[in-house]
Amino acid sequence: MSEMSDQGETWHPTEPRRGLTLRALGEQLGLSTATISLALRDSPLVAESTRLRVRALAEEVGYVANRSAASLRTARTNMVGVVVHDVLNPYFAEIFRAVEGALNAQSLAIMICNHGDDVRRQRTFVETLMQHRADGLIICPAVGTTPEEMNRIARSGMPCVMICRDVGGTGEVDLPMVRGDDFAGSRSVTRHLIAAGHQRIAFVGGRRASSAGRERHAGYAAAHEEAGLTLDPTLHISEAMTAAGGRDAAPHLLSLSPPPTAIFGFNDLVASGLIAALHRAGITPGRDIAVAGYDDTELAAWSTPALTSVFNVPEQIGSLAADLLRRQIEGERVPPEHVLIEPALRIRESTDPAKR
Known part of the structure; x- marks a missing residue:
């Protein structure tokens, strides 16, 4: 059913409206304007169940701090x-x-x-x-x-x-x-590694709950399928996003028998961590194990060795x-x-x- 705001306007609780007020929200929920205000600020003075009710209605109608964002477009x-x-x-x-x-x-x-x-x-x-x-x-x-x-x-x-x-x-x-097209970029670097003779290629990093994580892994997998290579799950370490994540992944990869001959880092940060860990282990990246990254940030060209990477525009x-x-x-x-x-x-x- 429709409700009346304090300005006498008719509104429906499932539709965002210009000029929606605390009082209008309060009338819909049977609460005071003070309670509504406190609830929207997550005040501990308001019961959690009440805060959740207020938040749910505010989000449903597009309410933001006593004014809809649409009404704010008049002032830059x-x-x-x-x-x-x-x-x-x-x-x-x-x-x-x-x-x-x-x-x-x-x-x-x-x-x-x-x-x-x-x-x-x-x-x-x-x-x-x-x-x-x-x-x-x-x-x-x-x-x-x-x-x-x-x-x-x-x-x-x-x-x-x-x-x-x-x-x-x-x-x-x-x-x-x-x-950027994460699938295409990942497939291109994996194809490059396969063409260079690598058959055991590790993939390190990327959050699988993100589109970038899923699609970069999908491109890596597609290049393997094209080449008739079977993916080895032990060569896949997900979730790493930073240099520390790359450093932490290196010992596991080096402990495998046989270890990978190439490692593809989800981004340049992960790849830089891998390179540092390989150096620390007495392994020369680019000579003993190939390493590639993604994004082609400035650090890629200046790392030792210079890092193969995907320029992500x-x-x-x-x-x-x-x-x-x-x-x-x-x-x-x-x-x-x-x-x-x-x-x-x-x-x-x-x-x-x-x-x-």
């Missing part, structure tokens, strides 16, 4: 949020540089947020950006983000573009997305995402299409041909 703050899972990864620094360059030309400043693959933390950042009237959002979704979570942002009216990670299946999210991703966001901020209806950009394999010293 010239601030855009960029939300990713790891600000320490140099690949994202390259995307930030491209985004900032494009948006600064439009007198827009960026505020960088790091959610660390925590969906709750990501939601807090997004709500904070809405409360501070940010003009838009570029987001690499946290692992575990659902299509509904992203569609709530779309319904709120805040201009938004996803980057680097997909959410759900085709057509499930009503937002544009820009990323950060400048194109950042500039295109910024342009799609700018168009939305200016009032254009941007279709929720997903843009895949072809990456490029860059071969260096770390993947010498396998010993025969």
Whole structure:
């Protein structure tokens, strides 16, 4: 049934509405405006069951801090949020540089947020950006983000573009997305290793709950299938995302009998950790074991040996995402299409041909 807000307007609890108030939420739930306000701030003064009821209705109707994000479009703050899972990864620094360059030309400043693959933390950042009237959002979704979570942002009216990670299946999210083709990039580097004579190729890293993790592993598997090679599950170590993860994976791989002749790191950070651990073990990367990475960050060309890696087009991703966001901020209806950009394999010293 429809309800009346304190301003006498009719609204339906399942539809986002401009100017929705605390009082309107309170009337729907039979609670005071003070209780609603405390619940939305997760105050311990309000019972958990009540907080959950309030949060559920607020999210359902697109309520954000006493005003819908759609109503905020009348006032510009010239601030855009960029939300990713790891600000320490140099690949994202390259995307930030491209985004900032494009948006600064439009007198827009960026505020960088790091959610660390925590969906709750990501939601807090997004709500904070809405409360501070940010003009838009570029987001690499946290692992575990659902299509509904992203569609709530779309319904709120805040201009938004996803980057680097997909959410759900085709057509499930009503937002544009820009990323490199992780399947194609991973398949290309694995094909290169196989062509160099390697048949025992380890794959280290990547969160399988993320689209990048799944698709890079799928590309690795597809190259093996094309070559008639059987995947050995002992050569697959998932979840590593950092140099420390690469260092930790090395002892297990070296203990195998026989050990791999090549290792493919999910990203350059993982690969750099692998190279460091191999050096520490008295093994020369590129001569004794081939190592490849992904993203082709600046550290790849300057590592020892220089790292073969997949250039994952950060400048194109950042500039295109910024342009799609700018168009939305200016009032254009941007279709929720997903843009895949072809990456490029860059071969260096770390993947010498396998010993025969």
